[in-house]
Amino acid sequence: MAHLMSTSCSIKISSSYRPFGQPLSEDRTVLPNSFTIKTSKSPFKRLISKGHRAGRSCGVLATAASVSKEVSANPRSGSDRSPNDSSKPQRVMVIGGDGYCGWATALHLSNKGYEVAIVDSLVRRLFDHQLGLDSLTPISSIHNRLRCWKAITGKTIELYIGDICDFEFLSETFNSFEPDAVVHFGEQRSAPYSMIDRSRAVFTQKNNVIGTLNVLFAIKEFREECHLVKLGTMGEYGTPNIDIEEGYITISHNGRTDTLPYPKQASSFYHLSKVHDSNNIAFTCKAWGIRATDLNQGVVYGVKTDETSMHEQLYNRLDYDGVFGTALNRFCVQAAVGHPLTVYGKGGQTRGYLDIRDTVQCVELAIANPAKPGEFRVFNQFTEQFSVNELAALVTKAGQKLGLDVQTISVPNPRVEAEEHYYNAKHTKLIELGLKPHLLSDSLLDSLLNFAIEFKDRIDTKQIMPSVSWKKIGVTPQTVPAN
Numbered sequence: 007m008a009h010l011m012s013t014s015c016s017i018k019i020s021s022s023y024r025p026f027g028q029p030l031s032e033d034r035t036v037l038p039n040s041f042t043i044k045t046s047k048s049p050f051k052r053l054i055s056k057g058h059r060a061g062r063s064c065g066v067l068a069t070a071a072s073v074s075k076e077v078s079a080n081p082r083s084g085s086d087r088s089p090n091d092s093s094k095p096q097r098v099m100v101i102g103g104d105g106y107c108g109w110a111t112a113l114h115l116s117n118k119g120y121e122v123a124i125v126d127s128l129v130r131r132l133f134d135h136q137l138g139l140d141s142l143t144p145i146s147s148i149h150n151r152l153r154c155w156k157a158i159t160g161k162t163i164e165l166y167i168g169d170i171c172d173f174e175f176l177s178e179t180f181n182s183f184e185p186d187a188v189v190h191f192g193e194q195r196s197a198p199y200s201m202i203d204r205s206r207a208v209f210t211q212k213n214n215v216i217g218t219l220n221v222l223f224a225i226k227e228f229r230e231e232c233h234l235v236k237l238g239t240m241g242e243y244g245t246p247n248i249d250i251e252e253g254y255i256t257i258s259h260n261g262r263t264d265t266l267p268y269p270k271q272a273s274s275f276y277h278l279s280k281v282h283d284s285n286n287i288a289f290t291c292k293a294w295g296i297r298a299t300d301l302n303q304g305v306v307y308g309v310k311t312d313e314t315s316m317h318e319q320l321y322n323r324l325d326y327d328g329v330f331g332t333a334l335n336r337f338c339v340q341a342a343v344g345h346p347l348t349v350y351g352k353g354g355q356t357r358g359y360l361d362i363r364d365t366v367q368c369v370e371l372a373i374a375n376p377a378k379p380g381e382f383r384v385f386n387q388f389t390e391q392f393s394v395n396e397l398a399a400l401v402t403k404a405g406q407k408l409g410l411d412v413q414t415i416s417v418p419n420p421r422v423e424a425e426e427h428y429y430n431a432k433h434t435k436l437i438e439l440g441l442k443p444h445l446l447s448d449s450l451l452d453s454l455l456n457f458a459i460e461f462k463d464r465i466d467t468k469q470i471m472p473s474v475s476w477k478k479i480g481v482t483p484q485t486v487p488a489n
């Protein structure tokens with residue numbers, strides 16, 4: 007495998023850096039190549055990109071990038087647009103661009119010709135340190151990731167490190183970057199994390215709800231035309247005993263009919279934070295004329311996209327632990343290491359799933375076809391439905407083909423959720439916009455299993471069993487024992 011030799015540089019994060027939202031007003035972050043960002047009034051517009059443009063060699067040995075053609079037929083993709091056409095966004099701010107979905111999306115949009123800026127507090131990396139967890143794949147620092155991207159493709163992604171709950175920081179990023187679209191992945195996204203203890207529940211809702219509120223205020227104040235593309239979740243709907251519509255349902259009641267937001271029945275403090283976000287966004291679309299798209303995403307699986315596969319320093323994270331790992335990714339890692347697949351309860355829990363290559367495609371489609379001013383669009387972002395038992399059966403079959411002995415166990419369900427239920431959710435709007443789904447196939451499972459086998463030595467089997475109980479959550483802070 008090709009290796010990237012970093013240039014020698016010192017990256018200093020101020021000792022007063024606060025990842026949980028306190029103002030950074032006088033902090034100074036010293037960046038590689040001796041650029042200094044001041045987070046108070048100084049204009050730090052594009053200082054980082056100047057650092058990249060200085061073009062210092064990263065010693066990249068990888069071959070040149072292949073460019074994805076997935077949605078290139080779309081006439082409104084980034085590179086095809088005339089700069090005078092204000093309805094077609096070109097400058098995209100990806101909040102949470104260092105995370106699993108955000109990183110893949112930032113690279114994809116950059117590859118498609120959009121001017122991209124990543125805004126991230128790096129708190130996701132801190133959660134791993136605090137809980138003693140790690141990604142299956144070794145991931146580079148955000149600075150090395152961006153240097154590598156620049157070295158391979160010649161494209162610059164700007165970087166703003168800070169917390170969007172700090173409105174002063176967010177205002178500066180808006181005024182500096184002047185986004186046409188904001189893709190907001192910058193939330194605490196794990197349901198089990200939000201159910202560890204009171205402080206994590208409070209953190210999740212504060213971080214997610216206030217962060218989104220700040221983004222709404224920033225759009226209103228500084229970039230009225232900016233399109234908000236917000237990552238919601240299919241979990242907002244819960245598992246009702248009727249078909250799930252895309253955001254709205256037409257109801258007749260006592261002789262009158264109206265189209266209303268689809269009822270929400272979230273089942274964790276995390277999923278509830280997304281419901282609160284949706285209500286705040288819907289209200290501000292009506293009250294202030296904000297244009298927004300809520301992408302109610304299902305469970306994402308996979309790790310590779312065209313862009314993250316270009317070099318090992320661009321690899322995406324892959325979580326397999328009981329807090330951040332999601333069902334199919336976990337099952338593939340479990341199979342690789344000979345751990346029985348952990349089906350919670352009866353295993354009839356059915357959800358919408360999608361390949362991470364479709365996440366990036368969906369976000370691009372939403373940006374390229376923006377909502378109208380005042381419109382609050384909701385798209386259900388998944389491609390197929392599976393029960394947990396069905397996923398376990400698919401992974402067992404794929405594992406056997408690779409010579410793995412895959413067993414399944416029923417683990418007492420740590421969550422409060424229906425284990426056998428009706429589930430039929432609509433997901434046609436993104437298909438209508440041109441989504442070409444990568445359906446779950448033997449070859450994807452094969453590749454994911456092989457990826458897990460490749461990094462098998464990094465797997466800490468102690469992190470596999472679930473450790474967070476929905477019923478046992480209490481006010482006492484939970485700490486992690488050193489094993």
Ligand SMILES: O=c1ccn([C@@H]2O[C@H](COP(=O)(O)OP(=O)(O)O[C@H]3O[C@H](CS(=O)(=O)O)[C@@H](O)[C@H](O)[C@H]3O)[C@@H](O)[C@H]2O)c(=O)[nH]1
Pocket residue numbers: 195196197198238239240241242277303304305306330331332333334336348349350351353355356357358394421423
């Ligand atoms: O080892 C496991 C892990 C999960 N499950 C079950 O699989 C289902 C999905 O759980 P998950 O951990 O894969 O996903 P979830 O907690 O719902 O959250 C993930 O998927 C959500 C989409 S959705 O599920 O709400 O549609 C996103 O919003 C979240 O950010 C993402 O972490 C649940 O019924 C869970 O009980 C198992 O049976 N065994």
